[in-house]
Amino acid sequence: MTNLPYGINAWLFLNEDEPTNTNYNSPSSCFQSLIQYRTYNSVNFLGLAFFEIAPVASSAAAEYTIKIGDAPHPGGLSNQDYLNYILRDARRVNPNIKFLATMQYSGESTLAGIFSGAGSPEAQAAAFANNLLVYLKNSGMNGLDVDWEGDVSTLMTQQQFKILFSTIRQVFDQQPVKFWLSFTPASPTESIDYDTVNSAFDFISPQLYDGVPLSAYPESGINPAKIGYGAQFEPDNSKPNTSAQQVWQAVERGFKYQSKTYGYQDIFVWRLNSGNFQFEQAQFMILSQLAYPPAGNSFDDAAIIGAAGQPTITQMTIRSGDVLNAIQADSTGTGKYNAGTNGKVFMLPQHGGDSGGSHTIEIPLDNPIVSITGYTGVWYGWQCVLQLTLTAQDGSTYGPYGSMNGSTSRTPFAQNAPSGQSVVAFRGSTVTVPLADGSQTAIIANLSAIFG
Template sequence: MKNSQFPYGINAWIFLNEDEPPKTNYNSPDSCFQSLIKYKVYDSVTSLGIAFFEVVPATKGSTIKMGDSSHPGGLTNQDYLNYVLRDARQVNPNIKFLATMVYSGDNTLASIFSPGGNEQEEATNFANNLVAYLKENGMNGLDVDWEGNVSTRMTQSQFKTLFSTIRSVFDKQPVKYYLSFTPAWPTNSIDYPTVNSAFDFVSPQFYDGMPLSEFVSAGISPEKIGYGAQFEPGNAAPNSSAQQVWKKVSNGFTSNGTSYDYQDIFMWRFNSGNFQFEQAQFMILNQLANPLPSNTFDDTPIVGAAGNPNITQITIRSGDVLDAIQTVNTGTGPYNTGTQGNNTGVFTLLQHGGDSGVAKTIDIPLNDPIVAVSGYTGVWYGWRCVLQITLIGKSGASYGPFGTMNGSAMQTPFKQSAEAGQSLVAFKGATVSVPLANGSHTEVIASLNAVFAKPFVAQKLNEKTLSL
């Protein structure tokens, strides 16, 4: 179940022009696009903003089309758009697609209006053509990236006419179409009453440094505001990790003495030069916002999206049995580089299990990864669970045992070992709720399986960046 705190969900952009790693294309097994499918990153997305669409002439007025770009193998952006619409929906049938409009050049939304033209007629023609395009392509709305040329060439009057007309045409449709506004900063060309009446949600690009107060002071209703996030190199807190963003947004914000929730989180983007870091952080962020609905857990997809980086820190809670486990993975590959530009990406996964027992944090050297996990399962006061675990490093270093096994019965030993060249990268398993002496309950680890893999490191041949 999605977290009702964010009525418009956890969203992300994807920029179809760029291929990572270089010289791959959409269909290459190690491409950033295939990672979204393989690890089901799309399953965490409410709305996907697909960048960038342009305004082009139509039979009557103007409409939109995917911007042009060529890719290895003769593929085009239109091919990529068709693939994304097909594949993302196969992973997540409920995903929504927003056409993110280009903000620079001569084909922005400002080009809808011609000198001396009838602005209302031009806006109406565009809105009708826009709906026809969205219907034909199975898309769900328009996302307006407000910066650059579009923000300087469109007048405030044109802003009001265009977006109030789009809203009116959207509202006449039998299904819901969404209008999203993602400004980099407030401008005099924005008609703020229209923002508040026409747009479903507004996600300022806070990572560009403009504080929330500036958007509210300019006239955007705090009831509309979401949070624009980014996990690209050079970003500072609170955009350095999923946990930082979650800490920032989870408690909402206060404006003029009134408390508000953010309407969504919108992240730029899924396929930049550190796509493994971005995709994994997005998945962690989604788990923070939408806790797992069952007692099972599996960190494999998140760690896989990150490129299978080694576990470098484990926090284990234990007493009689294994109460909880939480890992930190550190990647050194070029595509899981973190935001601080130190050629490493740190992924703090969620804790699995409860808060009973004593917490012990162990650091695992990158050059001495865990290659075996052993221990005992059994019955503890009638509950089947993991009684004890021990971790073994490649050098033979031993960590543990964790769990005294006091009060247990049917102690069954187990050992899971890595194949040559592999190391421990994740855990999957299940928890069970058990009663405590004081009448409360806690979670303990009911089953645990170690996941071993060889880190995936793609060759990075060049750097390409684009700002939203």
């Protein structure tokens, strides 16, 4: 149930700068973090918020196009500057990324406003659809995202909804390249024409973090086969998600409607640049790894933990038997920008298989792990990590994990954190080995600590 044909997607809100008093080009900016840690590599569709309708000055009739909303930024930069930077920088990181213009949902500049002048709704919709296409082509963007809530959902009639979005779909479909139409409702409303939603929009991602149950959407008329999962790692909404794992568990099992199980079509995350941006960006990258495990057998959590601000490991789950089977680190988000939505803790991905015994250790924040030691060697013909011991700042130890039974060679290793640093994550590789019962499992082939 986890095909996700439209991938894992996210929004950026161009009005907001985090940390406070930074701008786009500040080294510590939430926007620079997306570049530095290559978070854009995990994004299929990036919704840029919020766009407004704007009159076409050269038109004799009352025609509209779109423009990015206005907001000032430190250093005299504008939202248009930010838009230009993001289109440039995100595509440099990820040449396959697609950009959606996410429309404003409140005020006088929502999509409902294109019907405010004289003329038939059909002509107004056609003029807007064609002007929209010109804007998207000229700016290098790939489609429109409709945030359906607030004023736009009450001011636009059901008939106008049908006319507008079926017209946009028709204009988009006449192009030699694909242009996308996304619908992200906060709740079902009477102003939605559901036949048009099902026929005109490529994918539909309900904002499940606003508290409306998923069942409300297919019950209202949205085709359940087109529904995605709207997620959020910001604590201000009704039902914020607590971790990438929590989102993925829900997505992986799909959902039931009228006794049939459906898979989600995408995951759309609001957003990557709030006051909790380090947590958001790290969770988004973990979510991508859960959905699309890295090819090959190597792993490296440096980018995830870097995006998170290098928080301290406060819990580890280690699986071991004869050798080191798997590791998983849990980190405590500290500071304003990595507070989490569940209080503090998030889990990095597990590396290795599920064989061996499980050992969970709690690591005090004021006594972090500062070194790892152990042995590598050959176990029944396989080169791997035979044993691991963790040493805390006060000299206390955890382990050893791995009895080394069955090994034929043993080489010691030790890695110590520089002064003032601790172990914050790991990199290494796994190898798949056969088990006595005929099954297979992954074990840790080599391991290095990441310090921060």
